[in-house]
Amino acid sequence: MSILHEALVAPFLEFGFMQRALLGALMLSIGAGPVGVFLMLRRMSLTGDAMAHAILPGAAAGFLLYGLELVPMTIGGLVAGAVVALGAGAVSRLTVQKEDASMAAFYLIALSVGVVMVSMRGSSIDLMHVLFGTVLALNGDALTLIGLVAAITLTTMLVFRRALIAECLDPLFLRSVSRLGSPVHFIFLGLVVLNLVAGFQALGTLLSVGLMVLPAAAARFWANRVETMCLIAMAIGVLASVSGLLLSYHFSLPSGPAIILSAGLAYAVSVLVGARGLLTTLRPHTSHRIA
Amino acid sequence: MPDACLTFTDLTLGYGGHPAVHHLSGTVRKGSLTAVVGANGSGKSTLMKGIVGMLAPMTGRCVVQPGMRVAYLPQQSELDRSFPARVADLVSLGLWPRRGLLGRHRAGDREAVARALSAVGLEGFERRPIDTLSGGQIQRALFARVLVQDADLILLDEPFNAIDTRTVGDLVELIKRWHGEERTVLVVVHDLDLVRENFPQALLLARRPVAWGDARETLAPENLLRARRFHEAWDEDAPWCEQDHGHGDSRAWEQGRVP
Numbered sequence: 001m002s003i004l005h006e007a008l009v010a011p012f013l014e015f016g017f018m019q020r021a022l023l024g025a026l027m028l029s030i031g032a033g034p035v036g037v038f039l040m041l042r043r044m045s046l047t048g049d050a051m052a053h054a055i056l057p058g059a060a061a062g063f064l065l066y067g068l069e070l071v072p073m074t075i076g077g078l079v080a081g082a083v084v085a086l087g088a089g090a091v092s093r094l095t096v097q098k099e100d101a102s103m104a105a106f107y108l109i110a111l112s113v114g115v116v117m118v119s120m121r122g123s124s125i126d127l128m129h130v131l132f133g134t135v136l137a138l139n140g141d142a143l144t145l146i147g148l149v150a151a152i153t154l155t156t157m158l159v160f161r162r163a164l165i166a167e168c169l170d171p172l173f174l175r176s177v178s179r180l181g182s183p184v185h186f187i188f189l190g191l192v193v194l195n196l197v198a199g200f201q202a203l204g205t206l207l208s209v210g211l212m213v214l215p216a217a218a219a220r221f222w223a224n225r226v227e228t229m230c231l232i233a234m235a236i237g238v239l240a241s242v243s244g245l246l247l248s249y250h251f252s253l254p255s256g257p258a259i260i261l262s263a264g265l266a267y268a269v270s271v272l273v274g275a276r277g278l279l280t281t282l283r284p285h286t287s288h289r290i291a
Numbered sequence: 292m293p294d295a296c297l298t299f300t301d302l303t304l305g306y307g308g309h310p311a312v313h314h315l316s317g318t319v320r321k322g323s324l325t326a327v328v329g330a331n332g333s334g335k336s337t338l339m340k341g342i343v344g345m346l347a348p349m350t351g352r353c354v355v356q357p358g359m360r361v362a363y364l365p366q367q368s369e370l371d372r373s374f375p376a377r378v379a380d381l382v383s384l385g386l387w388p389r390r391g392l393l394g395r396h397r398a399g400d401r402e403a404v405a406r407a408l409s410a411v412g413l414e415g416f417e418r419r420p421i422d423t424l425s426g427g428q429i430q431r432a433l434f435a436r437v438l439v440q441d442a443d444l445i446l447l448d449e450p451f452n453a454i455d456t457r458t459v460g461d462l463v464e465l466i467k468r469w470h471g472e473e474r475t476v477l478v479v480v481h482d483l484d485l486v487r488e489n490f491p492q493a494l495l496l497a498r499r500p501v502a503w504g505d506a507r508e509t510l511a512p513e514n515l516l517r518a519r520r521f522h523e524a525w526d527e528d529a530p531w532c533e534q535d536h537g538h539g540d541s542r543a544w545e546q547g548r549v550p
Contacts, residue, residue, distance in 0.1 A: 041375070160392070162392055177387045178392075
């Protein structure tokens with residue numbers, strides 16, 4: 001018993017930074033999970049990745065002007081993310097170009113601008129911080145931000161649930177009965193940016209999308225309904241956060257990547273043994289019913 | 292005209308400066324059942340989009356009588372069949388006009404969905420995932436959604452494409468039932484025999500309206516021949532159409548006048 005306690009519980013009881021890291025990661029998982037599910041259902045998982053890169057120049061601008069400070073980097077990230085999301089969205093809705101191409105163009109420009117800006121000032125340690133985050137150094141302000149984002153995300157998704165589902169399931173139908181089609185798309189992109197900016201503090205620009213995409217992708221193998229999928233994605237995110245932080249504590253691994261790796265493990269397991277996973281689909285089905 | 296459900300006034304709809312529906316004028320009587328026929332590229336789907344308001348007119352107007360609830364079943368549905376939804380979820384989308392974004396779905400709504408499913412022959416399919424349905428079953432489910440929408444004006448764009456005869460028969464019966472309930476129905480159809488047998492009215496389009504009125508008269512050989520003479524290709528260098536040119540075909544078609 002005491003070994004288990006020592007391995008699983010004690011680290012969180014003994015150290016304040018572990019408690020804050022855990023709280024931050026849990027809140028991130030709960031907000032980002034459902035957003036990830038809809039990203040996946042809209043075939044936009046890679047868009048999430050692109051958006052995460054798009055945040056970089058904004059955060060870098062905040063960093064250039066004020067150093068490693070939460071508020072300017074957050075606001076910068078939000079602005080940059082919004083510009084890229086709205087710009088790419090507008091190009092795809094108003095011209096012949098599809099969103100994958102416009103999004104790629106916008107995020108590549110943003111990413112290169114961001115890297116140039118970070119390299120103009122700052123050491124490689126700063127660059128590592130921006131790229132990979134520091135979940136173990138989350139302070140009260142960062143936790144407040146993450147908590148706020150999670151609350152906004154859950155409320156918005158509950159309110160717009162029906163429109164979000166209709167916009168994925170049959171967008172043309174939604175357009176024929178309501179004017180919400182385009183607004184709901186942009187509201188959703190806004191939630192993506194918000195969650196990425198929140199995750200950026202803990203996991204950095206490169207991995208903040210991880211808690212969004214991996215649990216959702218894993219949940220697809222277990223459930224057949226959107227609501228269930230969202231709950232499973234949250235649960236996987238929570239488990240990955242706990243196990244990632246413990247791994248990082250016991251084996252001195254970098255904490256952000258350890259969390260995402262744990263989520264990756266959950267994904268791999270789901271692909272293999274999930275209710276709709278490989279083992280089920282590859283098993284030869286010779287027995288069958290008469291109708 | 293007091294009993295007009297839909298009025299076109301010199302309506303031109305199109306894309307990139309080229310008309311797909313050219314100077315259409317006329318009225319669709321409330322409670323009428325009209326087949327919209329014509330070759331590919333003759334403007335049938337474009338007309339539907341114009342009526343729903345998804346495409347703004349280049350000139351002229353298309354007025355749906357105020358207060359009409361419109362249901363539209365597009366030809367190329369953007370339905371994502373891999374989406375994790377059950378048949379009941381898909382059909383329940385039809386409750387949107389009544390319940391909107393936040394209105395709670397009541398017990399009566401669930402009954403309406405169940406009744407619609409049994410009316411299209413999908414009784415007991417509520418909990419089936421939509422990715423397990425065949426093409427015909429999907430089309431039946433989409434008709435059930437139209438039923439749930441309880442619309443006064445129903446627009447169906449080629450609903451019988453790639454559908455077997457039995458399903459077509461069932462769906463035609465449903466359309467006739469709507470007609471009996473005094474709903475106004477416009478259906479884009481390619482099968483002319485189906486039109487002659489089941490539709491009282493027809494509108495023959497060849498970008499311009501060629502004929503509009505009693506279905507059998509509209510589909511008379513001379514009209515079909517005239518329709519065929521309009522070529523469907525875009526002419527990039529076609530001269531600009533000027534409003535004050537007399538248009539031979541731009542007389543207003545008064546569908547309600549046919550005895």
